[in-house]
Amino acid sequence: MKSMKKEVLFSKEVISGRIRSLADEISRDYAGGELIVIGVLKGAFIFMADLIRSLQIPCMVDFAQLASYGSGSVSSGNVAIKKDIGLPIAGKDVLIVEDIVDTGLTLSFLVKTLKERSPRSLKVCVFLDKKMRRKVPFTADYTGFTIDDGFVVGYGLDFNEQARFLPDVYVIKE
Numbered sequence: 001m002k003s004m005k006k007e008v009l010f011s012k013e014v015i016s017g018r019i020r021s022l023a024d025e026i027s028r029d030y031a032g033g034e035l036i037v038i039g040v041l042k043g044a045f046i047f048m049a050d051l052i053r054s055l056q057i058p059c060m061v062d063f064a065q066l067a068s069y070g071s072g073s074v075s076s077g078n079v080a081i082k083k084d085i086g087l088p089i090a091g092k093d094v095l096i097v098e099d100i101v102d103t104g105l106t107l108s109f110l111v112k113t114l115k116e117r118s119p120r121s122l123k124v125c126v127f128l129d130k131k132m133r134r135k136v137p138f139t140a141d142y143t144g145f146t147i148d149d150g151f152v153v154g155y156g157l158d159f160n161e162q163a164r165f166l167p168d169v170y171v172i173k174e
């Protein structure tokens, strides 16, 4: 990682401004209600922590972890639940929070799986969206930033488990 060239794509100041607007939008949409926010481990933990602290409505939190079997950083079609949520979601308003949507395979699988548990509503908030790389159709309800192709790290996102701790988002060069 140290030897890897990288450039800041979104600074922590830009990120926190965007998160405040996202949280305002979500709070307006669910005004008067209560949310179950489900973070997808590990990448979403920092985004989720910042997002929920900017919400103006109460929420409960839970986490899911998915396993994607295939080659390294690119998801194959084979997604499975590695760690399930613990909260019952039937009849509840549920918001999935994810770090990044790329091919769309991971989130399509999670949405399908959680819908089977009959939540009252189910929406998805992604920090980053690589819209051009979809293998399956997937549209998030709330998006932090849309980005081009390229591998990004920091603010929870990793490269081989490194760089999650960085406060800014970087794009890896070459």
Ligand code: IMP
Pocket (backbone or CB within 6 Å): 043, 073, 074, 075, 098, 099, 100, 101, 102, 103, 104, 105, 106, 107, 150, 151, 152, 153, 157, 158, 159
């Ligand atoms: P999808 O199923 O292809 O949409 O995969 C999304 C998952 O791939 C994310 O949760 C990340 O773990 C990983 N991923 C995709 N692109 C990047 C990236 O640029 N940086 C870090 N992780 C990424």
